[in-house]
Structure formats: C-alpha cells, structure tokens
Amino acid sequence: MVPITTISGDEYAFVPAALPPSEGALDPKLWPLVTKATGEVLRLDGIGRTLPSPTLLLRPLQRREALRSSRIEGTVVSPEQLLLYEALDGFESEPKGRQEQDWLEVFAYYKALRAGFRIYRRDGARLDRETMKTLHRILMDTSPRGRDKRPGHFRGVQNHVVGEAGRFTPPPVADLDGCLVNLEEFLAGEHDPGGLLGQALVRAYVAHYQFEAIHPFEDGNGRVGRLLLALTTTAWLNLSKPWLYMSEFFDENRSQYIERLFRVSTHGEWSEWIEFCLEGTKQQAEAAIRTCDALWKVRAHYLATAGSMSPRMHQIITMLFSNPILSIPDIQRRCDVHYVTAKGDVDKLVEIGVLTEVGRSRPRAFAASELLRVAYIS
Incomplete structure (x- = not known):
C-alpha cells in the first residue's frame, strides 16, 4: 500500500507485488485440476479442428462472450437484440437512445474481440502494452459512451473501484508504468518460473488478476482484462482458434469472481483464485463441446429439410x-x-x-x- 492524496483526503492505494508470485504461492494439489482443465480445452480444440467451418462454433461463442462480459459491467442485452441489431446494420449509424447505446456497447466488445485475434494472428504481435491499448481503443471508440474516456491511452488520473467486495484503489499514476512493464515482461515469458506457475492456464489467470489489480485505464478495465484473457489462453495453449471464453462463468459466479480477485490482493490467496478459474475453464470447455454437438445436429437437420x-x-x-x-x-x-x-x-x-x-x-x-x-x- 502507498499513501496518496485525493479530493477526499489522504488514503492508500494498492500496488500489486511484481510477477511472478513466489514459488510457494500455489498449492501442489492444483496439479490434477490443471491437467483436467487443460485437457478439456485441448479436446475442444481437437473437435474444432474437424469442423468444415470454424464459424459454426466461433461466432456463437464470441457473441456470448460479448454479451456476458458486458453484462458483468451492468449492460444487459439479449442475444436476439444483438443479432437483430447486427443483421439490420444498426451499428453503422449513431445510436438514438439508451437501448441502442447498450446494443452498440456489446457490439463494441464483439468487434474488439475479433479485431484482437486478427491483429495477433496477422502480425504475430506480442501480448504487450500496445496490445492492451489497441483493444481499449477499439472497445471505447466504437461506443459513444467510451469516446470521452481517452481510448487507447493509459489513465493519467487516480481511479477507484467500488463493488461488492468493498472499495479498491488501484496503483497511483506514478507507479503505473512500473507495474505495466512487469506485466508486459510476464506476458512475454521473461519471468517463467516453471512448475505450476509455468502452466499456460495458470499463467493466464495470474496475468488476468494482475491486469485487474493495476486497472490501467480510466474506464473499460474489466472488459479489456477479459479480452486479454481470451488472447492469452489461445496463444499460450496454441489453440487452432479462440474457443475458450470465461465471461459466462464469471457472470454466473459474479460475487465469487469479484471476491476471489479481491482476496488475492488482501490475503494473497492465489491458490483459491486459480482453482476457481480452472473449475470455470473446465465447465466452459465442456459447455462449448456440447454446443458444438448441438449446432452440428441443427445444421444437419436444416440441410436435410432443405x-x-x-x-x-x-x-x-x-x-x-x-x-x-x-x-x-x-x-x-x-x-x-x-x-x-x-x-x-x-x-x-x-x-x-x-x-x-x-x-x-x-x-x-x-x-x-x-x-x-x-x-x-x-
């Protein structure tokens, strides 16, 4: 904790410890769950590789991710509303009211998600500060609600997070660059300690916590953090396509999601946070496999009917x-x-x-x- 002065008076801001966590931060009992969760994601990837068109599964998974990630932040849109908005090219004109702004905000996440993967695949880009800023720019520029939040720029003011777990004050601006350099080095694999902390999924969830603790933007941090999580899991597991998305699980377990993040900061509970995420990974991979099977059956039925x-x-x-x-x-x-x-x-x-x-x-x-x-x- 470091002392800061705000308009409310003197208080303390939280500066997360540098990555990686210490060797003893994770319980070895997590190994079976790491193996199981990784295996389920790789099984999903194997099924995805057999699809004649990845779009069959990718588009639904990505739109569901956009809907749920936005819902975590309080923007609730139904799948029918989003799909109708897209189908009628509603996003090509300025939204006329609050409902249309909600639709466009969800579409902005979907757009940033797909753009992030295109940039990463096309340019072989590192997962670094520029990637974070690009995702933020696309996300915030697309929606009128974000255009005054310095899209694509790290914050120059102190921010605060007030939620179910209480009030959280991220690092002051003076500490921001050092925190981001350390996170960037971790994303690049410059601090790979091996063991549990060297496992792709574990690394991804460690990085996700760190990004959320740093809170580097004025607004949109939760959504950018989950965008970055989808990129890291895909890249580090070397998936053929980005099949794994966690926002649905986080939304359905929102209180626990927030609490587990908060308790890494307050109590150093890395094992509990990683266990929570790995359980969610397994559930999301299994759900995606079931969805793929159901979609395949619908496709066969439609083609037979035609x-x-x-x-x-x-x-x-x-x-x-x-x-x-x-x-x-x-x-x-x-x-x-x-x-x-x-x-x-x-x-x-x-x-x-x-x-x-x-x-x-x-x-x-x-x-x-x-x-x-x-x-x-x-």
Missing part, C-alpha cells in the same frame, strides 16, 4: 450460422440476386420451418429459431 432445393438455399442456411437472424436485403446482397428472388427464398424457408419472422423491423427480419436457441440461449 433437401433437393437449390444450392443457394444451402448457401443461405450456411449464412445463418454466422448470424441466425437475417433480412431479405441481406440475402439479396450476399447471394447477388434480385429482391424478388431473395424474398422467394425466404418464403420457402419459412414454409419448411427453418425461418420465422421476428420483430417489427424494416426491413423485415427472420430468425432460425432452433439455431438461435441452441447457439445463444440454452
């Missing part, structure tokens, strides 16, 4: 796995056909039970209800 219809109908069914809500102009544009042809295709898919009309939007929107349920709601 039967001997035109190849374009099969193309439209494939499109639904990118977004299970679409419009007639969307089909018209993506299949390069006239409006009347696209409308006829939609009418046929409604007739055979693949699509149903949703909402009262203009243009009209149609949803693959069974796909929507399996991918986003169940």
Whole structure:
C-alpha cells in the first residue's frame, strides 16, 4: 500500500507485488485440476479442428462472450437484440437512445474481440502494452459512451473501484508504468518460473488478476482484462482458434469472481483464485463441446429439410450460422440476386420451418429459431 492524496483526503492505494508470485504461492494439489482443465480445452480444440467451418462454433461463442462480459459491467442485452441489431446494420449509424447505446456497447466488445485475434494472428504481435491499448481503443471508440474516456491511452488520473467486495484503489499514476512493464515482461515469458506457475492456464489467470489489480485505464478495465484473457489462453495453449471464453462463468459466479480477485490482493490467496478459474475453464470447455454437438445436429437437420432445393438455399442456411437472424436485403446482397428472388427464398424457408419472422423491423427480419436457441440461449 502507498499513501496518496485525493479530493477526499489522504488514503492508500494498492500496488500489486511484481510477477511472478513466489514459488510457494500455489498449492501442489492444483496439479490434477490443471491437467483436467487443460485437457478439456485441448479436446475442444481437437473437435474444432474437424469442423468444415470454424464459424459454426466461433461466432456463437464470441457473441456470448460479448454479451456476458458486458453484462458483468451492468449492460444487459439479449442475444436476439444483438443479432437483430447486427443483421439490420444498426451499428453503422449513431445510436438514438439508451437501448441502442447498450446494443452498440456489446457490439463494441464483439468487434474488439475479433479485431484482437486478427491483429495477433496477422502480425504475430506480442501480448504487450500496445496490445492492451489497441483493444481499449477499439472497445471505447466504437461506443459513444467510451469516446470521452481517452481510448487507447493509459489513465493519467487516480481511479477507484467500488463493488461488492468493498472499495479498491488501484496503483497511483506514478507507479503505473512500473507495474505495466512487469506485466508486459510476464506476458512475454521473461519471468517463467516453471512448475505450476509455468502452466499456460495458470499463467493466464495470474496475468488476468494482475491486469485487474493495476486497472490501467480510466474506464473499460474489466472488459479489456477479459479480452486479454481470451488472447492469452489461445496463444499460450496454441489453440487452432479462440474457443475458450470465461465471461459466462464469471457472470454466473459474479460475487465469487469479484471476491476471489479481491482476496488475492488482501490475503494473497492465489491458490483459491486459480482453482476457481480452472473449475470455470473446465465447465466452459465442456459447455462449448456440447454446443458444438448441438449446432452440428441443427445444421444437419436444416440441410436435410432443405433437401433437393437449390444450392443457394444451402448457401443461405450456411449464412445463418454466422448470424441466425437475417433480412431479405441481406440475402439479396450476399447471394447477388434480385429482391424478388431473395424474398422467394425466404418464403420457402419459412414454409419448411427453418425461418420465422421476428420483430417489427424494416426491413423485415427472420430468425432460425432452433439455431438461435441452441447457439445463444440454452
């Protein structure tokens, strides 16, 4: 703890100890859970490698991550709202009210998530301070609520976190650079002690705690921290695609998530924090495998239902796995056909039970209800 002076008077800020934690910080009893959780993620990756199109599973997982990570911060949007907003290109215009701002805020996370993986894969970029700032810039620039929060820049003022675990005051600005340099070195593997602390998942959750404790931005720290977590687990486990996302587990166990983070700071409870995260990893990997199996069955059912219809109908069914809500102009544009042809295709898919009309939007929107349920709601 270091003394600081704020407008409220004298108080203390928390400066986390440099990484890595000491050798005795983790209980050796965690080894079986590390092995099990890692094995489940690698099993998920193996299944993902067999998919004819990774989009089948990736898009639902990534949108669910965006929805849940935003929900942790208090922004609640339903899957149907987000998908409809995307399908009708709502994000291309300025939001008109609070609800549209919520939709755009969730979409901003989804956009930052996908951009982060593209940048990492394309440039072979290090997971460093520039990566953090890039994720923050995309996240905050996309949503009008974040544009006045210095997108892409570390904070120049003291901030505070007030939540269920109490009031937490992150490092003062004077200590910020040193904390971030140490975290960057840890992300680069310059402080790999081996053993439990050298395991990919353990390292990722240690780094996630450290980022949250540093709280380097004026706003958006929780979301950027979870974006960075998705990147580190994918990179360090050498996954073929980014299959693992933790926000759903963190949201469903929000009080424990906050408490476990807080108690690393107050009591040095690294083992309890890592155990919590590993249990969540196992659960999320198993859930993703079940979702993949269910999606595969829905796809087979849709294609069988379409039967001997035109190849374009099969193309439209494939499109639904990118977004299970679409419009007639969307089909018209993506299949390069006239409006009347696209409308006829939609009418046929409604007739055979693949699509149903949703909402009262203009243009009209149609949803693959069974796909929507399996991918986003169940």
